[in-house]
Amino acid sequence: MSQNLIILQSLKDTVYMRQLSEYINNDFKPFQSAETVAEIQDFFADVTYSHFPVMDNGVYLGCISAVDAETFETGKTIIDFKYSFEGFFVRQSMIWLDVLEVFARNNSNIVPILDETNKYIGYYEITDVIKFLNETPFLKETGGIIVVEKPTADYSMSQITQIVESNNGKLLGVFVSEADAEKVQVTIKTTLGGMNEIIQSFRRYNYEIVSEHHEDNYLNTLKERSEYLDKYLNM
Structure with missing residues (x-):
């Protein structure tokens, strides 16, 4: 954990740590490796996400950046650009402080969530984590x-x-x-x-x-x- 995120919290904070999983989001399904670049560009045009996860037969491959997707050839599939995938993710068991650090390190407004067997289970949005942070005693x-x-x-x-x-x-x-x-x-x-x-x-x-x-x-x-x-x- 980076030094600027070290926080000593009151006992009350431990209650909030256990509740971060309530913010797991599945409003949008992850991209599939066979999807076309045009489909992915259309998706990013309609949302404000900086990244989004890509799957291949149930296996998480990484995240594709909205900025990168804009530069790809529309006639190809997303798997053709696998080299550009960013492999960041968090575990469902991670506390909010470690989750926040992953957001910061990857300059992303969403992070995929994997369980301990590397199964994809959803994603966190930065707005939800900030809302969660606002409920901790440190801010509230x-x-x-x-x-x-x-x-x-x-x-x-x-x-x-x-x-x-x-x-x-x-x-x-x-x-x-x-x-x-x-x-x-x-x-x-x-x-x-x-x-x-x-x-x-x-x-x-x-x-x-x-x-x-x-x-x-x-x-x-x-x-x-x-x-x-x-x-x-x-x-």
């Missing part, structure tokens, strides 16, 4: 967002969790939103209450607070002192 529950930054060699997910919980906060989610060889930026969502205490604790552990907060007494005090100094210098 009321809370506060804190973005912190620290040198890559020094940051710790367990320390971040400890800082939040030791100040009577409850994590709704935390993920690495930016990272390079020098610094890591972490986005944290926590229940409301005690935000200022959490922010000050992060500072004591040498985390830089990237996000702005009305509750941040430290910054408010600095701002007041700066305004007072400006007023004094302009007298």
Whole structure:
């Protein structure tokens, strides 16, 4: 799993993970290898899919891109362009975070779903997965967002969790939103209450607070002192 998609979720999230299979879609049957390019071009003209799966006697061959299909000779069948098929897919048992990563890696708005025996069982649409994501506590529950930054060699997910919980906060989610060889930026969502205490604790552990907060007494005090100094210098 890529680092920018690492999320520590509340126990409540595990309930939502089990329900992703409810979004398995079979509104359109996959292409068959004997279908003509003209038929496939007509299909893509009527839908907004970036890709669609191709089957051959019940075996999943891969996905054909709508962009590629537009360039193919209409007098041929799709199997003549097997070299262009993209072999990405997800398993029915995969959690939503891994499914979302497959969407992102393949720049697709649908992904085929195979069971553990490689039998094709349908596809997910990105709109349904985003809808599913919106129902997770990370996005649905009321809370506060804190973005912190620290040198890559020094940051710790367990320390971040400890800082939040030791100040009577409850994590709704935390993920690495930016990272390079020098610094890591972490986005944290926590229940409301005690935000200022959490922010000050992060500072004591040498985390830089990237996000702005009305509750941040430290910054408010600095701002007041700066305004007072400006007023004094302009007298």
